[in-house]
Amino acid sequence: MALVLNIETATTNCSVSLSKDGETLVLKEDNSPGYSHAELLHVFIKELFKSAQIESNEIDAVAVSKGPGSYTGLRIGVSSAKGLCYALDKPLISVSTLESLAHQVTIEEGLIVPMLDARRMEVYSAVYTSNFEQSRAIKAEILTSESFADLLCDNKVYFIGSGVDKTKSIVKHPNAVFIEGKLPSANEMAGLSELKYKKSDTEDVAYFEPYYLKDFIAIKSKTN
Secondary structure (H helix, E strand, C coil), X not given: CCXXXXXXXXXXXXXXXXXXXXXXXXXXXXXXXXXXXXXHHHHHHHHHHHHHCCCHHHCCXXXXXXXXCCXXXXXXXXXXXXXXXXXXXXCEEEECHHHHHHCCCCCCCCEEEEEEECCXXXXXXXXXXXXXXXXXXXXXXXXXXXCCHHHHXXXXXXXXXXXXXXXXXXXXXXXXXXXXXXXXXXXXXXXXXXXXXHCCCCECCCCCCCCCCCCCCCCCCCCC
């Protein structure tokens, strides 16, 4: 049973929420195309407390989206979360960006693939069941016409996130369902941060770092 400040900055969506007992009380976000996190994040947090009519020291914890995602966005979110934890002497909770994104999909059967746009034809993705159990680890992968073929042959697969646009142009299968226009949000962090708080599953504020998931791809030399 906790009052948690949730911070999501892994993509272009600058999103913050206050949640109590796993339910969102107040949500503020801006998902305009440019990265406005540095300008908006602290303004949003201040407005959030004012809207909820609580003081910042009344929260029980600060939760932050840990990645994968934008290097700059993650740095801003994590740095802000750490600063608040130090100033308020509150625990830090980290929430998987892709797990949180998966919770925007409600299905009775099938698989959920939350995915974030990476470089060129690459995406960061994971696979979850309809009960939000992770069935494949998070990884970076370059999209081809055969991507996710093993999943699609036997399941309806729901793709969601900023990686959907380029995936739907390559992956053609009747079992593929593309949910467009969705980004990770602090709204879905509420339930996940509450579960971690109950288990005292917190991070070391001094040493915690975002999960960048940066793979390096070797390029073959063109010289003979």
